[in-house]
Every structure is written in C-alpha cells, then in structure tokens.
Amino acid sequence: MTSYKELGLVNTREMFAKAVAGGYAIPAFNFNTLEQMQAIIQAAVETKSPVIMQVSKGARNYANGTILRYMAQGAVEYAKELGCENPQIVLHLDHGDTFELCKDCIDNGFSSVMIDGSSLPYEENIALTKKVVEYAHKYDVTVEAELGVLAGVEDEVASEVSHYTKPEEVVDFSTRSGCDSLAISIGTSHGAYKFTPEQCTRDPKTGKLVPPPLAFDILHEIEKRLPGFPIVLHGSSSVPQDEVDTINAHGGKLPDAVGIPEEQLREASKSAVCKINIDSDSRLAMTAAIRKHFDEKPGDFDPRQYLKPARENMKKMYIHKIVEVLGSNNKL
Numbered sequence: 488m489t490s491y492k493e494l495g496l497v498n499t500r501e502m503f504a505k506a507v508a509g510g511y512a513i514p515a516f517n518f519n520t521l522e523q524m525q526a527i528i529q530a531a532v533e534t535k536s537p538v539i540m541q542v543s544k545g546a547r548n549y550a551n552g553t554i555l556r557y558m559a560q561g562a563v564e565y566a567k568e569l570g571c572e573n574p575q576i577v578l579h580l581d582h583g584d585t586f587e588l589c590k591d592c593i594d595n596g597f598s599s600v601m602i603d604g605s606s607l608p609y610e611e612n613i614a615l616t617k618k619v620v621e622y623a624h625k626y627d628v629t630v631e632a633e634l635g636v637l638a639g640v641e642d643e644v645a646s647e648v649s650h651y652t653k654p655e656e657v658v659d660f661s662t663r664s665g666c667d668s669l670a671i672s673i674g675t676s677h678g679a680y681k682f683t684p685e686q687c688t689r690d691p692k693t694g695k696l697v698p699p700p701l702a703f704d705i706l707h708e709i710e711k712r713l714p715g716f717p718i719v720l721h722g723s724s725s726v727p728q729d730e731v732d733t734i735n736a737h738g739g740k741l742p743d744a745v746g747i748p749e750e751q752l753r754e755a756s757k758s759a760v761c762k763i764n765i766d767s768d769s770r771l772a773m774t775a776a777i778r779k780h781f782d783e784k785p786g787d788f789d790p791r792q793y794l795k796p797a798r799e800n801m802k803k804m805y806i807h808k809i810v811e812v813l814g815s816n817n818k819l
C-alpha cells in the first residue's frame with residue numbers, strides 16, 4: 488500500500504471547498520506522456536494554481552499505471568524544483584468503471600478516484616459508488632461520482648444520446664452514495680466533435696459552427712438543491728479553432744470539430760462547478776504543433792525537436808485555461 492500522502496499529493500476536499508467559495512474551478516488535465524506532465528506542472532507553477540492530474544483507464548493501458556504514479560510523484564518534486572513551496576497536486580483516476588480498478592489506484596498512490604456508474608441503473612450506480620466511497624474514505628481518498636450520461640464515448644461506456652442529470656435525484660444520490668463530488672450532464676460531451684453540424688447554427692461571417700448553449704437552468708437547479716456541493720464538468724474542451732485550422736492546414740483532417748465555448752465555461756466556473764475536465768484541447772495543441780513542425784522542417788527526426796514545440800503549445804493552452812477561463816490562478 489502506498490499512500491498518496493507519502494508522495495506529497497493532496498485529495499480534492501479542501502481544494503474544492505475553496506473553489507466553490509471563491510467562485511473558480513480547478514483544472515483537471517488528463518495526461519499520458521512526459522511532455523503533458525511537464526507542461527501541466529510548468530503552467531500550474533507559473534500561475535500559482537492548484538491542479539488535478541488525471542489518468543484514464545486508457546492512459547494506464549498506454550503508459551502503465553505504475554509509471555504514471557511515479558510521474559505524479561515526480562511532478563510534485565518538479566513543482567518544488569520550479570520554486571513552488573507548497574504544490575497542491577491531485578492524482579485522480581478518470582472514469583474508473585469497477586470497484587477493483589478504484590481500489591488498485593487507492594492502494595497505489597492516487598489521492599482521488601472517479602467511479603463512473605452513470606451508465607448503470609440508478610440504484611446500482613448508488614451501490615457501486617457507496618462501495619468505492621467506503622473503501623476510499625478509510626484512506627482519506629476523495630471520490631467523484633457521475634449522475635446523468637454524457638453524449639459520445641466515455642472510455643468504454645458508450646452512449647449515443649445525452650441524458651441530462653435530473654435535479655430531483657441529486658440530493659438522494661449524493662446523500663446515499665456519500666460521494667465527495669458529482670459529475671453532471673448539462674450538454675457537454677467528450678472529444679473534438681461535441682455536436683453534429685445539425686445541432687449547431689453557423690456564424691454567417693466565419694462559416695464556423697456555433698454550438699447550442701449548456702443547460703444552465705439544470706445546473707442552477709442542482710446548485711439550489713445541493714448548496715455548496717462540488718460539481719464537476721466532463722467533456723469541457725473548447726476545441727480551439729486556431730489549433731483545428733493549424734492541423735487542417737498541415738495535412739490533418741478535422742472537419743467541423745467543435746467544442747464548448749469558453750465564455751460558458753467561465754460562467755460555470757463561477758458557480759458550484761469546481762472541477763473542469765480538459766483532455767481533447769491538449770491533444771489538439773500537441774498535434775497542431777507537431778504537424779506544423781514536420782511540415783516546416785521535414786528533415787527533423789529527433790523527437791525532442793518536435794516534442795519541444797508541442798510541449799510549449801500545450802503549456803500555453805493550460806495557462807490560458809487557468810487564467811482566462813477557470814480563474815484558478817493565484818490560489819495556492
């Protein structure tokens with residue numbers, strides 16, 4: 488058993504309480520690679536922001552769970568080396584789908600886990616979440632649950648339609664499951680194609696797709712019923728059009744990719760939404776920089792030559808999210 492406390496990590500409890508009270512949100516960035524980890528930590532340290540580094544089941548399969556855990560430990564030491572005296576870094580399991588996976592992460596240094604029972608019938612979601620909570624709380628690990636289903640693909644949990652969270656269920660669900668935070672469905676979804684062109688309108692000037700607004704009425708109703716309770720938004724990449732254009736200009740093919748407008752995330756951050764998940768924007772920033780680099784310097788073959796600009800571009804994006812969208816800068 489390795490406790491996250493030995494690794495210098497923190498759970499989400501205090502961080503979320505401060506974020507809800509302060510009207511900002513903590514960034515939850517997914518990572519699979521060294522360059523993502525470095526960029527996340529550099530951005531968090533430079534902006535003096537707490538940060539959640541999250542690992543999906545797919546990331547564990549790609550990079551190996553043990554390696555990622557040591558990378559998180561390394562991230563804490565790296566933050567200190569960069570001058571941050573008291574880094575507030577959470578290592579979080581994203582979309583855990585079984586008790587066994589959550590237990591394995593808790594036993595191996597994670598400070599927070601998500602148990603995603605959103606595709607299960609209501610009572611089964613409560614029972615599974617409660618089982619994870621009972622185990623996690625013994626070790627002071629915090630637990631995120633999910634109620635309502637996001638459109639698109641949630642790791643191995645597939646759903647073709649979005650089922651918004653029902654506000655009338657949130658008090659019963661959070662009380663009986665004992666979860667520490669709740670991911671809700673109000674119209675966000677995973678990936679770079681969050682809406683079909685048919686669901687959007689087109690800006691007549693630019694020709695770009697304008698997505699439908701998030702269901703803020705549902706968010707406000709949930710907040711009213713669960714005052715001060717930490718709410719989480721998944722699928723919150725904005726799919727920056729300049730990155731999409733760079734990718735498409737350098738041999739990529741991402742037609743009509745569309746995300747959540749940043750103004751709406753800025754508005755959500757001021758509410759009880761205290762964790763905002765961003766993965767796709769990091770993938771786009773990395774891919775755009777690498778495609779551009781290869782186009783301009785076809786002779787390069789040392790990975791450091793193209794991963795360095797990729798890392799810089801991700802760092803720029805992370806800083807932008809922290810300062811301009813979530814407002815978690817200067818909160819250490």
Ligand code: G3H
Nearest residue numbers: 517543545546642677766
């Ligand atoms: O919610 C999904 C995250 O973006 C993780 O994606 O399962 O491909 O690592 P992944």
Ligand code: 13P
Nearest residue numbers: 678721722723724766767
């Ligand atoms: P995006 O695909 O919008 O980045 O969402 C990531 C996410 O929700 C991870 O759990």
Ligand code: ZN
Nearest residue numbers: 677721722764
């Ligand atoms: Zn997610």
